[in-house]
Amino acid sequence: MDALQGSLRSLFGLDEFRPSQREVVEDVLAGRDVLCVMPTGAGKSLCYQLPAAMRKGLTIVVSPLIALMEDQVQQLRDEGLAAEMLNSSLPMAEQRRIAGELQRGYEGLLYVAPERFYASGFQPILKTLRPTFLAIDEAHCISQWGHDFRPEYARLGEARRLLGDPPAIALTATATDDVRQDIIRVLGLRGPSIFVTGFDRPNLLYESRQVPNGREKESQLLALLRQEPGSGIVYCATRKTVDAVAGTLAAALPGRPIIPYHAGLDAAERTANQERFMDAPDAVAVATNAFGMGINKPDLRLVVHYNIPGTLEAYYQEAGRAGRDGLPARCTLLFSYQDRYTHEFFITKMAEGNPDADPADMEARQQHAMRNLDLVIQYARTHRCRRQMILEYFGEAREVTECQCDFCRRGQDISPKALAHAIPLPVEVVTLVRQILSAIARLHGKFGIGVVAEVLAGSQSERTMRWGFDRLTVFGLLRAYSSKRIVSMLHRMMEAGLARQRDLVGVKFRPVMELTAIGIAVMKAEQPVPATLIDLLPRRSDRTNDGDNRPAKGNGASGATIVRQADKEEPLSPEQSRRFERLRTARMQLATDRQIPPYCICHDSTLRSIARLAPAQLQDLQFVKGMGPRKIGQYGQTLLDAMREDEPAEQTP
Ligand code: ADP
Numbered sequence: 001m002d003a004l005q006g007s008l009r010s011l012f013g014l015d016e017f018r019p020s021q022r023e024v025v026e027d028v029l030a031g032r033d034v035l036c037v038m039p040t041g042a043g044k045s046l047c048y049q050l051p052a053a054m055r056k057g058l059t060i061v062v063s064p065l066i067a068l069m070e071d072q073v074q075q076l077r078d079e080g081l082a083a084e085m086l087n088s089s090l091p092m093a094e095q096r097r098i099a100g101e102l103q104r105g106y107e108g109l110l111y112v113a114p115e116r117f118y119a120s121g122f123q124p125i126l127k128t129l130r131p132t133f134l135a136i137d138e139a140h141c142i143s144q145w146g147h148d149f150r151p152e153y154a155r156l157g158e159a160r161r162l163l164g165d166p167p168a169i170a171l172t173a174t175a176t177d178d179v180r181q182d183i184i185r186v187l188g189l190r191g192p193s194i195f196v197t198g199f200d201r202p203n204l205l206y207e208s209r210q211v212p213n214g215r216e217k218e219s220q221l222l223a224l225l226r227q228e229p230g231s232g233i234v235y236c237a238t239r240k241t242v243d244a245v246a247g248t249l250a251a252a253l254p255g256r257p258i259i260p261y262h263a264g265l266d267a268a269e270r271t272a273n274q275e276r277f278m279d280a281p282d283a284v285a286v287a288t289n290a291f292g293m294g295i296n297k298p299d300l301r302l303v304v305h306y307n308i309p310g311t312l313e314a315y316y317q318e319a320g321r322a323g324r325d326g327l328p329a330r331c332t333l334l335f336s337y338q339d340r341y342t343h344e345f346f347i348t349k350m351a352e353g354n355p356d357a358d359p360a361d362m363e364a365r366q367q368h369a370m371r372n373l374d375l376v377i378q379y380a381r382t383h384r385c386r387r388q389m390i391l392e393y394f395g396e397a398r399e400v401t402e403c404q405c406d407f408c409r410r411g412q413d414i415s416p417k418a419l420a421h422a423i424p425l426p427v428e429v430v431t432l433v434r435q436i437l438s439a440i441a442r443l444h445g446k447f448g449i450g451v452v453a454e455v456l457a458g459s460q461s462e463r464t465m466r467w468g469f470d471r472l473t474v475f476g477l478l479r480a481y482s483s484k485r486i487v488s489m490l491h492r493m494m495e496a497g498l499a500r501q502r503d504l505v506g507v508k509f510r511p512v513m514e515l516t517a518i519g520i521a522v523m524k525a526e527q528p529v530p531a532t533l534i535d536l537l538p539r540r541s542d543r544t545n546d547g548d549n550r551p552a553k554g555n556g557a558s559g560a561t562i563v564r565q566a567d568k569e570e571p572l573s574p575e576q577s578r579r580f581e582r583l584r585t586a587r588m589q590l591a592t593d594r595q596i597p598p599y600c601i602c603h604d605s606t607l608r609s610i611a612r613l614a615p616a617q618l619q620d621l622q623f624v625k626g627m628g629p630r631k632i633g634q635y636g637q638t639l640l641d642a643m644r645e646d647e648p649a650e651q652t653p
Helices: 003-012 021-029 044-054 066-078 092-103 114-118 123-128 156-162 177-187 214-227 239-252 267-279 312-319 339-353 359-381 386-394 406-412 416-420 427-442 449-457 462-466 483-495 517-523 574-594 604-613 618-623 629-644
Strands: 034-037 058-062 083-086 108-112 133-136 168-172 193-196 204-210 232-235 258-261 284-287 302-305 329-335 499-502 512-515
Touching: 003 021, 003 044, 021 034, 021 044, 021 193, 034 044, 034 177, 044 058, 044 108, 044 133, 044 168, 066 083, 066 108, 083 092, 092 123, 108 114, 114 123, 114 156, 123 156, 156 177, 168 177, 204 359, 204 386, 204 406, 214 239, 214 302, 214 329, 239 258, 239 284, 258 267, 302 312, 312 329, 312 359, 312 386, 329 359, 339 359, 359 386, 386 406, 427 449, 427 483, 427 512, 427 517, 449 462, 449 483, 483 499, 512 517, 574 604, 574 629, 604 618, 604 629, 618 629
Parallel strands: 034 168, 034 193, 058 108, 058 133, 083 108, 133 168, 204 329, 232 284, 232 302, 258 284, 302 329
Antiparallel strands: 499 512
């Protein structure tokens, strides 16, 4: 054990330094200027308290929050260290006592609220003080880009000069580059050592799900909460949303404590709700960002953002309340692009709230707020590691490994669940997939693909009537589609791993169809629909193609969500259809290998054109719409090879 560690033990009773604490302390002891950026709870205080306790002389700590100041001073005194504070909440007699102490050469820590520096009574004393060093806590208050800008903080450079320009350490949990530059400039830090550390939270499973509308958000949220029995927070942008979501959850999850929290509730109710939340191990708080400050529930397993926050920093703070015990916890952002407009509305209203502000200044702040918002949206939509993106945002130079974010899980595992996260699926496709899966489920794994298709098509065949299938709620859900199209969709469910065929013992050639475990989860909206199904919905009617002469029934009300266009194309011949199916299989393989949705390889219409043209050579593909030179180079040969393959055996149930 070296001397520094010895002091850590003897003065603070702690065994080990946390990451970077030692280096910061060494630099402070060496008299260097330091900027220390660490998240809340990382242990910033020790970085100045230990050097203060180890050295003779006065250390001045500037801190904006009187309550925090009181706590810290009390804790230090409990450790037997000299600590005083000076702020406006103290009785005059106490303020005079401290002033007297200072004049007599007090040695130890002195916590000061920034406005004290400018109080006329304190100025003369201030000029006589020669602190060993100056610590500025919550230093982001210096910058007007920070969320807590305080004008008294902006003058701390002046105060530092009055104190004889001592070395300074600035500490904050906020550190976008512009805020950092402001801190350095305003305080006049000289070639400071900059430490950015502690933002990595490897136990958090960051994920973002793009959801098209409020209803889908609700169902995703319910699925998340059903999956996770532990305690969680659901953050919403407005009080109105809090009330609505809390109401929905309370109705859908009876027995689970659902606890609303926002600034519109009266103080007593807020306190009671907070206590209920702290006490119940399965409680879910539905809250605005007013909730969370000072909440320490280390075993929170889930933080869902029902709406995007305005900055990535706010997201990090709020999501970061999950998993403080170090065990895996999930941080899910339910992203819907419309949420952007709520923030934009508030940003445009900023000027109204500050009528005295300089217009140019206001415009700069609004632009800054917009950039922050764009970053959150970038985070929500990124196709790269979310944990890495957060570290880069804070400026922590560290390569993320073994990440559990949705993107990284997708990299290691191309299960439909993993694939689905990064790519938004149209709501029609999501509905369609769930309808198809429900039909498979309703037939309880007792019937083949043909019967499932008949039920979905609402076909009044002898067997559907005999079994009374016309009374099932799923009967005719897909009556807008031909039987052939429905059979093809059922095959897609199998390709995507949501369903499978199984041979019944003793029954030859009659495989039955059933859901896989993933299929069940997708049906119940516990898992998202795999992105590979993005092109499930046909662009054109195929009803004219397949000789299906069913009379159109009613107005197809249950299938009414499905948008269709008239088929203007010539139907494919049987041979062309088989080529088309082989091309689709090849496209699926290409898409799976590259982890991109099939439509990014090429559209169905392109495959149909290839199937019609049946090009003999690679260069003939240039005549196909949708096949540019790049695509021909990347995929052309694979597609041609697949098209020419021998016909596979027909799979009929
Ligand atoms: P911050 O100011 O970064 O939000 P604090 O300085 O309040 O965080 O520290 C958070 C907690 O971590 C405190 O309870 C503190 O005692 C504890 N702590 C700090 N450093 C260490 C350490 N090296 N070992 C153990 N606990 C520590």
